[in-house]
Amino acid sequence: MGNPLLTFWARHRQREDEERRARRARLLAAAASANRASETIFLILRRMRAPLIVLIAIFGISVLGLTLIPGQDAEGRPWDMGFFDAIYVMSYTATTIGFGEIPYPFTYNQRMWVTISIYLTVVGWAYAIGSLLGLLQDRAFRSALALQRFTRKVARLSEPFVLIAGYGRAGELLGHSMDALGRRVVVLDRNDERIDGLELESYHGDVPGLAADARDPGHLGVAGLDHPCCEAVVALTDDDEANLAVVMTTALLRPDVPVIARATTRVMADRMRVFGSPSVVNPFDLFGDHVQLALRAPASYQLLTWLESGPGAALPRRASPPRGGRWVVCGYGRLGRELTGDLRAEGIDVTVIDPSPHDDEDDVVVAGGYEPAVLAAVGLEEAVGFVAGTDNDITNLSLVETARRTNPTLFVAARQNRPSSAPLFAAMELDALLVPTEEVAHEVYAQLSTPLLWRFLRAMPALGDDWAADLVDRLTDLCGQHLQALWKVRLTDREAPALTPWLAAGEARLRDLMRNPEDRDECLHAVPLLLLRGEDATLAPDPDFVLAPGDELLLAGWPAARRALEVTLVVDAVREYVVTGRRVPSSWLWRKLSGAPPASEGTRPTAPTPS
């Protein structure tokens, strides 16, 4: 196809086809989920068929009997009961209300028939009511109702939300961090106990949850995949294949939504990357990278873990793994493999102990029970580091204790698999602890919270250990040992209307912006972490940095500092005081009276929206 116009046309057609296909698939998914939601009413109708027919038949027979059986009136003349009387009598008799014999006392013949009808109709009612109550208790019915309620809740969401597929430990941590940032989440998990538990957890926002398999595109559709407000999909189930299915579904139905997925093997990560460009998080790979970072730059590692832990996290201890010397790694599974590779890449000598032999590794000691004798045999006395990285918590704990007895000066790291073992590992006071689920949750949080934080964390290790140590000191000096809040500020006309003339003058120093509006000699309890101008990022800009319109700032500090800074951004008089130290009247009348020049009246937009 030489003609460029034809090429363009063909490409256009192809894109149109793709769009159409995506649209159709989205519609199909939505239709499937809508069908499932409307099933409730059909379920009731179908189950109530037999009881209702029995009830109608019994009623019909009893009423017919009453009208056919001859009776007599008060004077003993023959009298036939009409349909109205018969229906009236049967209605109050069947429902056990019992008004008596109306309009005339019954004959023995009639009483015999009424006796039979009483038993028949009571059985009929009991059957119908019992069926209805049974239906309300029914599992299928309840899940249909829950699905309907969930669908309604998700459809009503009008703010951006994150769809979390797989609400295990990692999903829970991520959900709480996102919630603390004031973001909405929708949760999908196979285990209905986890979903029931949602109601007991202390979320600020309402978190819609559904117990369903995330592998089903219909379920993802119900959970808001086709919702215009869905801002990201996170696949955190403990099953790699299910995560792959989520990545696949999202890539095919909503190619515009970013996906973050957990994968525990490299093969699975590669399979996921085939679909669009998902961000794949591998906890073991991540831990290896972190250990590498901790070996090179302990302070950078400390800063990274602190910022990743989410709002309110305490400053982690600065661990300094020994570089010179030999390490012993127990367990050569997914973690052992990654970690050994990363340690060797750092030029560290590693001895591996594992129950089964591995062909790809030369320095593996094959030992089943991790007996003390084996630990002694690999020369633990001369080693400097020890990693208990099996997938069994009890084994890991006993390994750590044995290793400490053999060599008390060891740097000890261990892997915690189950959340219930957390107190035991905490009591061990380890030098480094890997909790795969937490590792994943922190990484996903860093990617989702703000794009600026993610950028900061990726660029930060390159600046070296001393720089990071310096920044940690500044953060702890100003904001204390706990990470309070992380927020973003855009210096645009819309979000910082008061700054516009000051920024345009070209002499806007960051130092002046970070002053306290109450007393400008004090600085705000906040540290600017990153400044983004266009595509250029400046990490931890220094106080003399000159700001320009359109800059984006990532700040960490006290929530009070955030409020104070917002005032500076929006109110002209406060900005004037903060920058120059002059108190200027803020109301129109006083400004006229004092004759101060209205500096920026024309440029101020009508509705400033601080974020």
Added chain:
Amino acid sequence: MNLEKVVFGFFVLLAATLNFGFFIGDIDRAELHNPFELFAAVVVNLIATVLKFGDRTQIGAIHLATSLVASLQLVGAALLYGYAEYVSSAGMTEGWTASVVSLSGGALMANIVSVVLLVIETVSFHRG
């Protein structure tokens, strides 16, 4: 042969025939319209309605709709009948009789549609 289909067809047809039986005859002569037949028509129509509950196909929905219409009309006729017999001092006059019978005539229309639907469903059902 499917027993469910037999029962279903039986009730749909019986509802239509009973309704027809009550409807036939001079419209204003009460002695030509048996109240027992009206009662039977109401009961059988209600059962036919319940039998059509919970069918999610298009034809099932129309079936249910026709039955609901027929039941509504017949229950209306029965209420009118009861009012004339027990409440009104004049009793079953020619006018009342005509009202009751014409309501049941409307129900008959719905029942005929129901039977036609049943026939269409049977004809369009291909074996194998």
